[in-house]
Amino acid sequence: MQNTNNTPLRMSVQEFEQSVNQMLADAENENNAFITRTGAEWLEHESSRPTPKKLFGEIWHQNELCILFSDTNVGKSILAVQIGDSIARGEAIAPFTFEGEAQKVIYFDFELSGKQFETRYVDGAKQRYNFGGNFLRAELNHEHMVPEGFDGFEDYICYCIEHEVIRRGAQIVIIDNITYLRSETEKAKDALPLMKQLKALKSKHNLSILALAHTPKRDRSQPISRNDLQGSKMLINFCDSAFSIGESTKDPFIRYLKQIKQRNTEELYGAHNVIQYQIVKPGNFLHYDFMSFGYEGEHLRQRTDESQKQTEDEIVDLRKQGLTVRQIGEQLGISFSKAARVLRDKA
Numbered sequence: 515m516q517n518t519n520n521t522p523l524r525m526s527v528q529e530f531e532q533s534v535n536q537m538l539a540d541a542e543n544e545n546n547a548f549i550t551r552t553g554a555e556w557l558e559h560e561s562s563r564p565t566p567k568k569l570f571g572e573i574w575h576q577n578e579l580c581i582l583f584s585d586t587n588v589g590k591s592i593l594a595v596q597i598g599d600s601i602a603r604g605e606a607i608a609p610f611t612f613e614g615e616a617q618k619v620i621y622f623d624f625e626l627s628g629k630q631f632e633t634r635y636v637d638g639a640k641q642r643y644n645f646g647g648n649f650l651r652a653e654l655n656h657e658h659m660v661p662e663g664f665d666g667f668e669d670y671i672c673y674c675i676e677h678e679v680i681r682r683g684a685q686i687v688i689i690d691n692i693t694y695l696r697s698e699t700e701k702a703k704d705a706l707p708l709m710k711q712l713k714a715l716k717s718k719h720n721l722s723i724l725a726l727a728h729t730p731k732r733d734r735s736q737p738i739s740r741n742d743l744q745g746s747k748m749l750i751n752f753c754d755s756a757f758s759i760g761e762s763t764k765d766p767f768i769r770y771l772k773q774i775k776q777r778n779t780e781e782l783y784g785a786h787n788v789i790q791y792q793i794v795k796p797g798n799f800l801h802y803d804f805m806s807f808g809y810e811g812e813h814l815r816q817r818t819d820e821s822q823k824q825t826e827d828e829i830v831d832l833r834k835q836g837l838t839v840r841q842i843g844e845q846l847g848i849s850f851s852k853a854a855r856v857l858r859d860k861a
Contacts, residue, residue, distance in 0.1 A: 571610025584759035602648035709752035762813040767849035
């Protein structure tokens with residue numbers, strides 16, 4: 515046969531050896547717990563895979579197992595639903611960027627009842643927030659019994675989560691909260707199997723998982739750290755990323771987000787650049803409203819009666835200068851609700 519494109523019809527000896535070695539390596543890896551390649555081979559192999567996209571700015575990326583933790587009643591669920599809704603719509607939450615298209619999200623809610631969930635997303639006129647079809651919420655069916663063949667309730671729940679993810683075709687999973695998957699996480703022997711299950715679920719189905727967790731009662735005069743996550747250090751060690759919600763001491767409506775662990779980016783939102791929010795419900799959607807960036811120390815300082823009076827006087831003076839409640843809040847680093855409350859009390 516004539517070679518019409520001037521390329522050799524036969525492999526060189528070197529090319530043949532490389533081909534055989536690659537086939538042997540692939541065959542060996544198929545029956546091995548490890549996939550072993552040279553550093554150069556890994557770089558070549560991964561170069562064709564897409565860079566993980568931002569789901570919640572630099573804090574949570576695609577295909578990551580991320581943990582969001584805070585004290586009880588600080589607002590984890592409020593933010594988690596807001597994140598899920600933003601991904602389902604393909605819209606960013608300020609000040610972050612969202613990359614990619616709208617995706618199907620399934621939110622496993624072990625915290626709120628259906629009625630409690632409704633209360634957060636309906637206004638006084640009973641107008642409901644319009645969650646799109648991509649946002650799914652799953653609530654535990656307490657009348658359903660654990661069938662035989664499962665090693666307890668927790669293993670059955672993990673199985674059901676995987677089954678529901680497959681059935682619904684979701685790529686984004688939010689679990690509120692992690693203690694329902696493993697009642698004991700204080701010891702490594704309990705926390706490690708849980709993290710292995712979640713990482714296996716993530717890898718098997720190419721998922722992005724956000725798991726909510728609690729912190730024990732903490733000293734609010736101290737900065738938030740990875741040691742504040744309740745349970746074994748296995749939780750923070752085995753996740754891909756983690757962030758926390760802090761409660762401000764200067765205003766009960768203000769929260770701040772702090773980056774605790776990251777693998778796909780450098781730390782951008784540490785103690786010197788936390789993201790400040792206030793929790794608002796102007797209509798039928800309870801959510802975090804971005805205020806500004808700031809220092810964590812601003813929220814840890816104990817405010818004296820004297821400094822509190824000074825803030826109130828500044829609010830009144832700025833109002834006399836013609837500033838709106840929103841402008842006053844932004845200038846003083848307080849929530850709009852507090853500024854309005856002070857003005858109302860001073861009237």
